[in-house]
Amino acid sequence: MDIKAEELSALIKKQIKYYQNDDQVHDIGTVIETGDGIAQIYGLNQVMLGELVEFFDGTMGLVQSLQEDRVGVVILGSQLSIVEGDEVRRTGEIMEVPVGDELIGRVVNSLGQPIDGRGPIKTQKTRPIEAPAPGVMDRKSIHEPLQTGIKAIDSLVPIGRGQRELIIGDRQTGKTTVAVDTILNQKDQDMICIYIAIGQKDSTVRSTVETFRHHGASDYTIVVNAGASAPAPMQYLAPYAGIAMGEEFMYNGKHVLVVYDDLSKQAAAYRELSLLLKRPPGREAYPGDVFYLHSRLLERAAKLNDELGGGSLTAIPFVETQAGDISAYIPTNVISITDGQIFLQSDLFYAGVRPAINPGLSVSRVGGSAQTKAMKKVAGTLRLDLASYRELESFAQFGSDLDRATLNKLNRGERTVEVLKQGLHQPIRMEKQVMIIYALIHGFLDEIPVEDITRFETEFYNYLDGAYPELLVQISETKELAEPKKMEEAIKSFSKQFVVSA
Template identity: 45%
Template sequence: MDLDQALQEALEALEKAPSRRVQASVQDVGRVLSVGDGIAHVQGLPTVMLHELVAFENGTRGEVLDLDEESVGVAIYGATEGIQAGSTVRRTGETIQVPVGSGLLGRVVDPLGQPVDGERALGTTERREIRQLAPGPLDRQPIREPLLTGIKTIDAATPIGRGQRMLLLGDRNTGKASTAMDAIISQGTEDVNCVYVSIGKKRSTVLNIVDQLDRHDALDHTAIVFSPADAPASVRYLSAITGCTMAEWFAWQGSHSLVVYDDLSRHAHAFRELSLLLRRSPGREAYPGDIFSVHASLMERSFKLDERHGGGSSTALPIIETQRGNITAFIPTNLISMTDGQLYFDAHLYAEGRRPAIDVGQSVSRVGEDAQPGSLREVAAPVRPELSQYEEVKGFTRFGAIIEESTKRQIERGEQLVEIIQQEPREIADLPIQVALLWTHQEDLFEGWPAEAVPEFEDALEDYRDEVPGIAEELQGADEITPELEERLRDWVGASLEAAKPDELRDGERTGQGDKGGEEDVAQGNTEDRA
């Protein structure tokens, strides 16, 4: 067989053979240089992007948080066993996504969205990337819709609107988290879904929070994101972003949400620890230079969308712990500058028994009366100035100074007002009760009443609510207190005042009537003598 014939047969055999398609793929693969404290430094991923997920040999995934010329810093989210120097790492082209939706309500999840409450799988399949751009100014609308908390001090003196960012700051154990939980509980009647983000807390603390929410029927509208105190810094840092993502999903669906960050002091500590492990240069108080940007981007994701985008809202209540009342420290001043107001919890007021221990003088809402219902706006306007004046003049009584009757009455009214806004945890006051209390005070109907008798009047308001049918619903939806509505309000308040009147006032009235009767008898006797 000559060479040409052999070549021809070979070509024919190749044509008859089944075709095979060969595909080539190229992957970026790097190697671990060092690993420790939940951080791996990886070499050999020149095209990897910031916040991209990478996969290690053992299946664990990590997030790229630092880019350098020679290596990248990766936060490990999962088991570190099997990850060592020399282990391979490959790109995935993905970013972190967490589950979102109504199926999260009533559940406790970790910052990666995995359930940690030991119950069934999550009832949602929708996922959302955790790092989202905040809506721009043209996609928002001014904050006008009130978010009622059921806390008289807040709703009357420092109101919160839907889409607002209201900072809660104060020393440790002054009632910040308890007040935030009361705000969550009160949303059960307001159609607002809540997300509670617990950062670096003990497990027993979170179990107590779940129990409290469950006992007050608030767990059905609340999701809890939990990162324990012993979790890696990267996981604790991630928890706030995860909670924000879950809360803003409701806003983009045209609904309303409330997210509580408890607390951003621990979040800042976690980010500082994470940055130091990534070998970033420390700045003021050893925090990295971008700590302001981290918290600012988180706060910007609370908003009130315009009607073109559904009109939904996401409201934020970040919590900050101060040291000995120092609100000028680095993290507190950062948060004050990027929020729409703050509630300052005073340790001295807390020690005196004031609940909630909010110092109205150092608290402010930059939305103000725009976020108050019309009926409450009318009666709540004098609250802040009257409390401030009371705090100024009550100091005179401590030194035994001689004071005028007008000053005595001012102090008496101040004590009554303090008792009106006094509120123990889990005692939620709805809008009609708040309006009735403040209207009674405004009309000076408590004259002569001891301050300690005010709570009995509040109980009477609850008992006599049905004596004036429909009054609660009218106050709830009223834009202003009209003369007709005021007459009905006066009937409700009058019946409650009569029922709760202190015994000393009743005795005084009976004594006065008896003296008046005696005087009439004497006058009649004198007339008969003259006759």
């Protein structure tokens, strides 16, 4: 075939112009050791801390340790197929999880993958699990209350939208119940909830999910589960995955509540990883950076300013104490990071005071800023009344001859404790809380026997719904106390028809 030189030249130039080089340069390493969910890699000299790497079989890993001659990688998946000599490739990416409205109502693992058996989740966006916290100028002072529906919290230790309030106490003192009731109370409150279960039994998490479904809370709740059977890397990553999902809503001007249940388990998982990566342990055998582990997580909770949309992310972390010791290492760390703590005392719990909140050791550093004006007015003296009652209660055990003023204080204190008790999964709206506390502090319950207080309260709420609905609506909408005459009229008219048990 006769081809002219000009044609051949034009053909070569065309080939050069449209030439595509498919060769790609990869930074490749080799597995030199594997076990306990950790792989030691040789050869990834340029890899970054927190970067994702890909093993030969497609399993992903997270770089968590950089040493002179090796890199420690946490395996995010099964390690059974990863053996010594396998190739490992850098991805140049950091770990991200899927985010968006599509996750609401679902149960996912620490990687954002569905584990509720309801099919795949088709999300459009992802967010990195590690992100800088909003700066000081990006924030706004906390001024909106987050209504928990729990009288003892809303009146004594109020929580605001954008706050970080620690719930602390021994195991089996009702910590999870407080969080679940708070989530149930967010129905119709324009709030998206994220419940992160770390190191819990799968049966317990399933029961919690069923509670959400039964009460209609799954319509606005995402559950992130890293159960007791999940490997340590998944338990370590779960809180970061959960808050990344929450940040997507916050930066879009929405309000989010994130519950970490609990960070003691995350700290233990991180300690396990650190020891396997041969990092030296620090105080009480925890790594020296365990404070940073929790601070970089909790600092991401914020109330954003109006320029950024005014969204908020409220964090409620749990920490488990041993024999009520709130001065131990992890509790001290998290107390210093958060804006207050709610201490659940086992003695109170076993005495039938539930929620078992110790008002002396519980505090909210946001305080009255996170309360409606109505609640602030009626709950002003409640903490002092309770504190003086506890003091007199122990004093009165040793003396029978008490003066009238002391007896009145003891009498009021007993009724205060009884009013602040609350049943399981029975959150109460703010306006009803205000009415019963108003009745308490103005002496309308002083003549009601202590054993009848709970029944009085239940029947009182039903009476208000039927006879004085406009009173409840007024308090709810204005966030102010109604006219005292009107409130007292409602309380007196019910008290007249209330039948005291024989």
